[in-house]
């Protein structure tokens with residue numbers, strides 16, 4: 507998108523020439539309700555955008571001020587570092603093969619264009635790239651962009667060595683039309699409108715370089731207090747045992763070098779038989795997970811963030827956290843301490859098709875394979891879950907000010 511005149515003094519300068527600006531398509535004045543995040547504390551790379559975001563805004567009397575947008579630019583992509591917004595839209599695209607040179611150029615153009623659009627949407631400087639978005643540029647949106655292993659190999663891109671399609675797992679019922687893809691875009695927002703408009707802008711840009719939409723998937727989180735762990739549709743807190751920044755540096759982000767602020771996303775669409783699980787007694791549910799549904803505490807502890815004691819036994823010798831409990835099979839103890847960062851969402855695509863959009867980030871996708879091998883063999887949740895789609899993507903490092911996503915690929 508071309509430079510907005512009012513961006514001239516912005517702290518988010520344009521990154522490069524891109525697509526022509528979308529002009530008014532709808533009646534002027536379509537102003538969005540502010541997206542409301544599930545958490546307000548921002549981390550370093552997802553810090554609130556600056557600018558005069560409060561200036562000159564007309565708000566309904568008594569309405570709380572809209573939350574500030576999350577900056578697009580940063581060392582890491584904001585869709586990974588900022589608190590999860592309540593709604594998600596994942597969109598995968600394919601880039602049909604022409605020549606390597608032409609496809610590399612197309613990818614570069616698209617990444618530049620997406621960067622420009624996403625930065626403008628979240629700039630907080632009156633730079634909304636579409637009249638249907640908040641005119642004052644305070645749209646609350648986070649995003650992340652990843653590249654599929656097949657595309658990376660075809661274009662000879664320097665991606666982490668372990669990036670590969672996932673192997674099949676026992677019990678998989680994968681729908682190819684909902685799986686894979688050359689490019690993966692994850693948009694998170696506080697309202698459906700923002701997701702719809704930004705998806706359209708991103709899709710238009712993709713089509714203009716010859717990329718075609720492959721699948722898309724929507725999801726949501728329950729209303730959750732800032733800082734609290736959201737629940738999944740089994741009613742359990744999901745995301746408790748996520749790594750802190752120190753552990754993430756070792757297990758989630760790449761090693762020092764070009765992938766230091768990059769990671770790998772493993773996405774699984776997992777259908778959950780919520781009715782059958784709900785029919786279990788609370789005790790059986792807790793034993794299947796290894797934690798208590800109510801407070802999320804491990805069966806061996808009293809508070810959500812207590813470490814599960816996998817060695818604790820009842821007087822009769824049985825493990826307190828059973829051998830088939832989900833947290834035993836997924837815990838880092840079986841994996842040399844390896845941890846993945848889980849930022850899942852629930853989905854509901856109609857009767858009989860609701861569940862979890864498992865989105866986990868890790869340095870080495872082999873970690874997912876090891877954990878999923880164990881789960882497929884004996885997880886107590888297996889009778890209630892079915893994996894119906896899958897994708898893996900190299901999540902690009904963030905784009906610092908003045909750069910576009912993927913610039914390092916062309917150096």
Ligand code: HEM
Nearest residue numbers: 742743744745746747776795833836837838862877878891
């Ligand atoms: C619908 C399917 C799934 C459900 C309902 C589910 C639910 C849960 C719950 C309730 C917890 C405990 C709370 C927490 O630490 O977040 C948990 C932990 C975890 N899950 Fe899952 N999960 C599912 C699928 C998976 C899959 C496919 C994997 C990876 C292959 C996985 C990996 C993990 C990991 C690594 C932990 C943390 C273990 C720890 O460090 O204690 N989960 N999951």
